[in-house]
């Protein structure tokens with residue numbers, strides 16, 4: 189009913205709008221006044237976490253994209269090698285697992301069969317499993333050694349939005365907590381990131397307030413058949429997520445690529461007026477990556493692409509090559525996905541509406557996939 193949708197036309201719109209609160213709720217009570225992480229609910233003793241020598245993340249779909257982003261954070265802040273694998277591929281290749289492996293299973297519903305089978309397999313090999321889940325008491329957390337709940341509230345729309353942002357927050361918390369427990373040399377950076385993280389909900393809110401041009405743009409592209417997404421570093425999984433949202437909602441051919449791979453094949457797809465969304469890393473800090481992506485934008489534009497550039501406020505270098513420019517707030521590189529994903533969600537939702545598709549219940553899809 190309209191009341192359930194909180195006055196929005198679709199659950200998806202409501203859930204997109206709820207993201208600042210979902211993010212804040214997922215942080216709530218997990219950072220103390222001194223800026224330390226208090227994840228007592230993660231009932232894996234610090235002694236065990238100090239012995240972990242490998243992290244393996246298993247998930248499907250959007251949750252898998254959260255895992256891909258988590259890898260950058262975990263490896264950077266903890267120096268523990270981290271692999272991310274589609275749950276449906278994981279157990280069939282006899283992965284190397286032992287009691288020093290920490291497996292993280294990410295699932296909104298907690299009922300995804302592939303993810304459940306992957307974690308069962310990991311526990312049989314003696315690995316510890318930490319679930320990141322949005323549904324209290326669901327099967328995946330019940331069968332795990334520990335759980336960190338995302339506090340997104342019920343997600344009804346089939347296309348995941350607020351659950352994704354809170355999965356990212358939970359992954360950052362786990363990464364920072366592992367860093368804290370193990371006392372890595374990134375102590376100062378970890379404290380700074382914790383501060384930035386506690387402000388990020390306000391930044392998500394700010395992005396939501398600037399989405400009208402994105403909706404307008406989506407409407408002008410409703411007749412297109414293909415949209416490509418490019419990103420680098422954590423922007424690469426964001427590109428994958430943008431493409432997945434578009435497939436699910438707009439039933440358009442959409443693909444995400446690592447920008448550095450362009451020359452190895454995908455650039456052959458570029459043709460006159462093809463919309464290409466580019467997620468640009470911050471020009472600060474990792475400026476090498478930034479410069480490389482700016483030349484990628486130049487290259488595709490020279491071949492006729494219609495460039496839709498998502499770039500940080502104050503990034504002037506992209507301006508000459510952007511047919512459409514979407515500004516996002518300045519954030520630390522690793523946290524950028526929390527703000528960069530939002531325009532892609534809005535874009536896909538509006539395209540679906542413009543194409544007359546059922547936003548909350550896309551064809552052929554179920555909210556949770558409980559068969560293998």
Ligand code: AGP
Nearest residue numbers: 249250251295296297300347348
């Ligand atoms: C996301 O928009 C999808 N509907 C889908 O990829 C989903 O993320 C995937 O099925 C995993 O679901 P889960 O998080 O409930 O395990």
